[in-house]
Amino acid sequence: MTAVVRPGVSVSKLCEDxxxxxxxxxxxxxxxLYMSAFRTHAASTVSHMRKLESGLDGVISTLESWLDSHGENPPR
Structure with a gap:
């Protein structure tokens, strides 16, 4: 899956989705989607992620698995 940021899509919308x-x-x-938001505005995305009450561990695990796969099919 390729994360594509459409013109006019805000960081907050990406994070909400x-x-x-x-x-x-x-x-x-x-x-x-969080990666797309990060590419758009890193500080806002990190601020949003810090406020997550649950699920952050899963996001981090997913990112780690993409890194461990050495580039095999991670989103762009």
């Missing part, structure tokens, strides 16, 4: 997917248990897609 990521939160919705995270609550639904879709770690892969949620993490992809």
């Amino acid at each position: 990521g939160d919705r997917l995270l609550r639904a248990g879709d770690l892969w897609r949620a993490t992809s």
Whole structure:
């Protein structure tokens, strides 16, 4: 999956969509949206992620698994 940021999509919208997917248990897609938000504005995304009450461990695990795969199919 490639995370594409459409013109006019804000960091807060990307994070909200990521939160919705995270609550639904879709770690892969949620993490992809958080990465897109991070690419758009890192400080705002980190601030949002620090406020997450649950799910952050899953996002971190997903990121680690992408790193461990040595580039095999991680989102862009």
